[in-house]
Amino acid sequence: MAATLFDSTIYRDLILDREFGALFTDSAEVRAMMIVEGALAKAQGTVGVIPEIAAKAIHRASLELQIDPAGLSPETGKNAVVVPALVSSFRTLMQAPEYAQYVHFGATSQDIMDTALALRLRQMLTLTETRLKRVVAGLAALAEEHAETPMAGRTYGQVATPTSFGAMAASWGNPLADLLEQLPAIRSQVLRVSLAGAAGTLSAMGDKGDEVRAELAKGLGLSDPEHSWHAERNGFAAMAAWMTQVITQLAKMGDDLTLLTQSGIGEVRLPAAGGSSTMPQKQNPVMPSMLSALARVAVGLNATLQYAPVHRQQRDGAAWISEWMTLPQLCLATGRALQIGGDLAEGLKPDTESMLGHIDDGTGLIYAEALSFELAKSMPRPDAQAAVKDMCKRVIAGEGTLKELAKAEWTDLNADAIFAPSSQLGLAPQDARTFAARAKALA
Structure with missing residues (x-):
């Protein structure tokens, strides 16, 4: 078995979402860093920190040159960061030393890597928003259609009082709608450039450092934090917590569906089920189980990332590397959970006869x-x-x-x-329709 299932060729169709996966590869990282180096040179040329002719050459080369990620490994093994090897290869491949000397001028490795990560997180969060809206819309459709479809409400695993399937769909969807509304604030904390130099002072660029940073932000379509944030990792901690909440809320739906599909209950039909190697009759709730499994892993990854703000002094290698080992996996888990959640929300079918049968035995x-x-x-x-x-x-x-x-x-x-379910639903139909209306407003 691979060290991480996200990299497994055997389990990739179970756990990996291809669109999210494409953003977290060595090739994607190298390409993003090349874009940042080119944009940095262009910004520096614009404000006069480096010769404009060199800036144009570097920017053009950043879009044209191809660097093999595997070739960066030996030097990265010594330096812990990839940028020195990347810059060396970049300069060599340019074959124009008079211009290449200005590649990475006045920046530090963390500037390039954090800004390149922001570029990929921008794409990741766009995908996340699209998929989260899909889940919410799918659950809203269920809530509206089944606002008055009665089913047994259960507490402590025991039948309690009647509710409706629409209200249950709303109970899955409302927390996800809350998280969707929080997404702009998450974006604002992580989609920003990093340009601060070796110790956060940007001294190598003289009195034009802030101008370069603003121009770089403009060129990349990211925000300008107007200060160094090398050791300020609260944005990543906030995003990690937000993604974990997305996954755990989806897992709540997954766990409920596992219970609702179990033998003897059978109140919902899933859009797909898994089989057994030995029991022909089995219809295993694989998709709901995956949501639960992803949540358990996400909570552990998030625990590590919540320590990210403990970033010693101006820069801290240990804290930074721990982010590399956990943040990509949490992003991939989020993508897969949302894909499964969307498939379930759009494909679930309630068994109304079974639901009625369990209301009154x-x-x-x-x-x-x-x-x-x-x-x-x-x-x-x-x-x-x-x-x-x-x-x-x-x-x-x-x-x-x-x-x-x-x-x-x-x-x-x-x-x-x-003794009639329709007269004992209370606010369940109203709750279902209120959520459906809310979801339409968020679409």
Whole structure:
């Protein structure tokens, strides 16, 4: 088995999303760093830090030259960062030393790598937004269509009171809609240039450093933080926490679906299921299980990334490298979870007959709370609760259904209205439709 399943050729169709995966490869990293080096030279040429003719040559070369990532390995193994090897190869391949001497002028490795990461995170967050909207829209469609489709609500794994499948879809979707609304703030914290030089002072560029940084930000379409953030990693910690919440909220849906599809329940049908190597009858809830598995891994990755702000002094190699080892995997987990979540949201089908069957198993006990509140209209609430609780014990003992015993005890009781799922849904239909309307506004 590969060290990480994201890199496995065996498990890639299970765990890897190809679009997200393409953003976190050696080739993608090298290409992004080349773009940053070219944009930096162009910005420096514009404000007069380096000769404009050299800037144009470097910028053109950054778009044309091809650097093999494997060739950067030996030097990176010594330096811990890839930029020295990249710059060396860049200068050699330019075959114009009079211009190449200005490549990477006044910058430091972290400037290039962090800015290149921001370029890839911009694409990643765009994909994330698109997919998150797809999940929310899919759940909204379910909520609207099944706002009044009754099903048993369960607490502690036990049947409680009736709810609707639409309300359950809304309970999956509302937290995701919250996270969608938070996405602009996450973008603002990570989609920014880094240009601060060796120790955060940008002294090598004299009095034009801030102009270069602003021009670089403009050229790359990123924001200008107007200060050094080498050791300020709160943005990545915030993004990691946000992605983890996305995955764990999807896992909540996944765990619920695993329970709803289990033998003896069967209240929903999945768009796809997995088989067993030995049991022909099995229809395993692979997609929901993947959401749960990804969440467990994401929480661990996030724990490491929450330590990222502990970045010693002006720059810290250990803290920085720990980000490289965890952030890409968390991004890939987010992409795969959202893909699965979208497929489930668009492909789920409730089994309404099974849902109705589990609301009332013939005993009517799910209506015990409703009965107690109806009785409380004509007697003290504690007395009503005690009476219904005693009657539930009689039902469990086999003396009859709750409806039968109630009608016999209270002959003027409107039992048909109490013992009907449609009359006991409470705010469930409203909650489902409110979420559906909210989701349309976010589309």
